[in-house]
Amino acid sequence: MGPVTPVYVGRQGETDRLRTLARRAVAGHGTAVLVEGEPGIGKTTLLDHLAADCAALGMRVLRGTAEDLEQRLPFAAIAACLGIGAATTDPDLVRVSGLLRGEEAFAQSLSAANHEFVLTEAILDLFDEWFARGPVAVLLDDAQWADRQSVVVLHRLGRGIEHQPLLLVVATRAAPRADVVDALERSLVSRGGRLLELAPLAPDDVLALARDLLAAAPGPRLAQLVATAGGNPMYVTELLAELAEKGALARDGGRVELVWDTDELAEGWVPPPLAELIVQRLGFLAPAVRDTLQTAAVFGRTVDLMELAEVLDRPVSELSEVAVAAVEAGVLTDTGTRLEFRQPLIREALIARVPPTVRAALHQRALRRVDPGGERVGVERVAEHLLAGDALDARMTDWLTETADTLTVRAPAQAVTLLRRALDTAPDAARPRLRLQLIRALLWQGLHADAERLARVALAEGGDPAQEGALYWLLVQACYRRGRLRESLAAIGDALERAPLTEVERGRFHGFAAVCLCFLGRFDEARTAALRAVELGEATGDARTAGIGDFALALTYVVDGDLERAMDADDRAIAALAEGVQPDLQVDPYTLRGLCLMELDRLPDADRALATAIAANRDTGGAYLPIAHTLRARLLYLSGRWDDALIECEIGLDSPDLLGSAVRLRGIADLIAVHRGGAAPAAEGDAGYAHHSSRWARALTLESQQGPAAAYELLAPAWERAHGLEPRPLVYRVCTDLARLAVAAGRPERARALADDIDALPAAHLRPSMVATARLCRGLADGDADLLLAAAADFQRAGWPLYEAGAYENAAEVLARRERPAQARQALDRALEIYGRLEAAADIARAEARLRQAGVRRGVRGPRKxxxxxxxxxxxxxxxxxxxxxxxxxNPDIAAQLFLSRRTVQSHVSSILAKLQVTSRVELAVRAAERSASQP
Structure with missing residues (x-):
């Protein structure tokens, strides 16, 4: 009998289902599929056939396999799908490849979470570009070993997949597997993903498989033995191959039957488990080939002949002959770009034959032979060898010291483990630098408490004076990232008093102290520190230090309400920080510029500035991204683009939130919900309102439930206690509702006091919205309809439609009381028309009720929804x-044109498809073309 060749039998139903889904994806109706089954059941073969079908349909096929040795390597599985390697030249992949290698990562962020966010967004941007060009198939095998970061990317691809030309197929063992893979399954299935469980082959299919493998029907005894394979196609294949190799099969007419000429195959013989069977199958290989394959198995699924040659001290030409023999034997497969084990079980069976001590020795030998710079194999590959070995020798400690920053970005968990191990055995001379690198790695991984503790130990022990400044700086950052700003300031004070700092370092500490002081509301001290930073930055020629100081100065001026001065300082900061800032100097002058422009009622300019801020933070993992989304949501709320504002809130809540923006975003969403007829949740006690927007939303709900007096009492603290980073010059918007509630509760003097307070704010006369707010409060207190109508005109100039409508509503009631019904009806109609555009159902109901009591009804047909x-x-x-x-x-191109984020565009596209009742971008394009052709 000749060799047995694997074939594909018994999966026609599954193949047809996947082919149908692929065609749907080509038409723009994407789907996610999870293929589950035991080892050897045919998952990989199914993906092989699917990949060919997808390629025939013209899809971009991204095929990859997760590796068990790379579960701790961020984005390893998705990088395999993308085909990113050390020699990636595809222009589409340049940015993602650079981010994966950690290029300039420390110049952008000092947090693995932020870097992961940037990488995830960059990968999703890439997919969006590909979707615009044509359909895509992502096929990931062995997902039970996928890393957490790749799983997040797959989860995000699953959002809105039904509207994209994407087929996402994830093949995995049912168990054991990581929790994140279970979570991915739940996520995809909840969004309409399909679960395809590969069951064992039916008995007839097993016989058909055996017949195809043997090119003849199996005899009765062979059929009985094959039935013991449990319907596992790989088991059947390997069993028949072993029997063929042992000479235990013979042709008998048109059949192949067992021949009982060995003791091993005596009657009643039961096949061994699959792993053992595979090892037995490899018995025919020459010992040198088998030994080489066992060594290769230790190093992973992919076989690197250059690495093996270095480890085994054998010429590549000799190993090439081994590789050819292994490919011919079906142990290895040549993908066209690399060699890899045909089945994970083959590798697992081989590696199980290598004792753990021998595996460690092989990794140690690899370390001695492989290029220590990791330029060819990658630093993470060298780290894998180190982790699998024992102690680090002096050579590898030196390598770790030189490459710690790169390794920290690429594989932070590996970096922390290795740096800790190195620190335990390093000589005294090497310890200070290793300890400094370990603290940075701990900060990157988010282990801030460990970083703080180690930094304090290092400073207490003393050591190299040249590193004191750097140690203090990392201590400051560790405290800051734990939200302990006062301890950050204390560490800055110690550094300025005790450490031998350069003038640039002193300026940097003063600048960061100014930022911390601002967040603590100590603005006079912040201004002093900021001015000192500017002074030292200018004296030393360090633009970044001066820029940090100007940023903090601008923040203090904003709090003072001096927006013109704030803009001047912020412009200087933008110019000084044109090349960006170090990750441990997280400031964002563009976000601050957006705030200033919004407060000056320059909403279009503010929108552009905030779009710039969002893009910059998103591309670098900046900590101010949620704040920029919050300000943009507020701007969209003010300008009446409430659907857009809600999308901005949703996206902001998905961003890494280091500075506590979530409460503000939820508050804006609550306000919109209440105006549209919903109800805001109640808080536990007065202190339960984390932000004045949430209190405001709850007060409006309370008005409809308990009346204006109760609502006023709940809302009043938002104004009375306004301080810190949200002082009265930034919170005065609540005064319109506060004054209305006060007058409705019979307290007009409080509305008058509000007007006086606003008039007393700095530069109040320069801001149309602030002038309008003061006029509205005074007009309500005095019952002056002309003031209220003037306020409406001012709000219109400011671009605040909700407030304009509120001024008209209030004016209508005053006019009605003054027995001017025609003008009252006209003002009411104007208010209702604006409320209607906003879909502000609660405001419509309130306005109509108020005016009915005054004897006025709308003079036109109600606002059309x-x-x-x-x-x-x-x-x-x-x-x-x-x-x-x-x-x-x-989506990225649209985002660039409209000053939006890609995620915002994606949300809009989903909403558009739902409203037009189409299910893909392709259908949308057709509908748009038909509509354009039908219009004159």
Whole structure:
């Protein structure tokens, strides 16, 4: 009998289902599929056939396999799908490849979470670009070994997949596997993903497989033996191959039957477990080939002949002959770009034959032979060898010292483990630098308490004076990232008093102290520290230090309400920080510029500045990303683009939140919900309102439940206690509702006091919205309709439609009391028309009720609600996005044109598809073309 060749039998139903889903993806209706089954059941073969089908359909096929040795290597599985390697030249992959290698990561972020966020967004951007060009198939095998970061990318790809030309197929063992893979399954299935369980082959299929493998029907005894394989196709294949190799099969007419000419195959013989069977199958290989394959198995699924040659001290040409023999034997497979074990079980069976001590010795030998710089194999590969070995010798300690920063970005968990191990055995001379690198790695991984503890130990023990400044700086950052700003300031004070700092370092400490003091509300001290930072930055020519100082100065001026001066200082900071800032100097002058412009009622300019801030923070993992989203959500709320504001809140809440922006985002969402007829949740006690927006939303709900007096009492602290980073010059917007509630509760003097307070704020006369707010409060207190109508005109100039409508509503009631019904009805109609555009159902109901009591009803037909479906249902932003989608632009391209984030565009696209009742971008483009052709 000749050799047995694997074939594919018994999976036609599964293949047809996947082929159908692939065709749907080509048409723009994406799907996720999870393929589950035991080892050897046919998952890999199924993906092989699917990859060929997808390629025939013209799809971009991204095929990868997760590795058990790379579970701690961030983004390893998705990088395998993308085909990113050491020699990646595809221009589409340049940015992602650079981020994976950690290029300039420390110049952008000092947090693994932020770097992971940047990488995830960059990968999703890449997919969006590909989706605009054509359909994509992502096929990941052995997902039970996928790293957490790759699983997050797959989860994010699953969002909105039904609207993308994407087929996502994840093949995994049912168990054992990591919790994150279980979570991925739940996530994809909850969004409509399919679960495809590969069951054992039916008895007839097992016989058909055996017949195809043997090119003849199995005899009765052989059929009985094959039935013991439990329907596992790999088991059947390996069993028949072993029997063929042992000469235990013979042709008998048109059949192949067992021949009982060995003791091993005596009657009643039961096949061994699959792993043992595989090892027995390899018995025919020459010992030298088998030994080489066992060594290769220790180093992973992919076989690197250059690495093996260095480890085994054998020429590559000789190992090439071994590789050819292994490929011919079906142990290895040549993918065209690399050699790898055909089945994970083959590698697992081989590696199980190598004792742990021998494995460690092989890794140690690899370390002695492999290029220590890791330029060819990658620093993470060298780290794998180190982790599998025992102690680090002096050579590898030196390597770790030189490459610690790169390794920290690429594989932070490995870096921390190795640096700790090195620190335990390093000579005294090497310890200070290793300890400094370990503290940085701990900060990167988010182990801030460990970083703080080690930094304090290092400073207490003393050591190299040249490193004291750096140690203090890392201590300051560790405390800051734990939210302990006072301890950060204490560490800065110690550094300035005790450490031998350069003038640049002193300026940097003063600048960071100014930022901390601002967040603590100690603005006079912050201004002093900021001015000192500017002084030292200018004296030393260090633009970044001066820029940090100017940023902190601008922040203090904003709090004072001196926006013109704040803009000047912020412009200087932007110019000084044009090349960015170090990750441990997290400031964002563009976000601050957006705030200033918004407070000056320059909303379009503010929108552009905040778009710039969001893009910069998103690309670098900046800590101010949620704040920028918060300010943009507030701007969209003020300008009446509430659907856009809600999307901004949703995206902001998904961002890494280091500075506590979540409460502000939820508060804005609550306000919109209440205006549209919902109810804000109650808090436990007065202290339960973490932000004045949440208190505000709850007060409006309370008004409809218990009346204006109760609502006023709940809302009043938002104004009375405004301080710190949200002082009265930034919180005065609550005064419009506060004054209305006060007058409705019979306390007009309080509305008058509010007007006086606002008039006393710095530069109040320069801001139309602030002038309008003061006029509204005074007009309510005095019952002056002209003041209220003037306030409405001011709010219109400021671009605040909700407030404009509120001024008209209040004016209508005053006019009605003054027996001017025609003007009252006109003002009411104007208010209701604006409320209708905003879909502010609660405000419409309140205005109509107030005016009914005054004897006035609307003079026109009620405001027409925006329909729920069709082109008329689209908001202004959605119409613009739809037009660009119809032109074939990708989400990142649309985002760049409209000053939005990619995630914002994705949310808009999902909303557009739902409103137009289409299910793909392709259908949207067709509908848009038909609509354009039908219009004159």
């Amino acid at each position: 925006r329909p729920k479906h069709g082109w008329e249902a689209l908001t202004e932003t959605e119409q613009r996005v739809a037009a660009l989608v119809a032109e074939g632009l990708s």
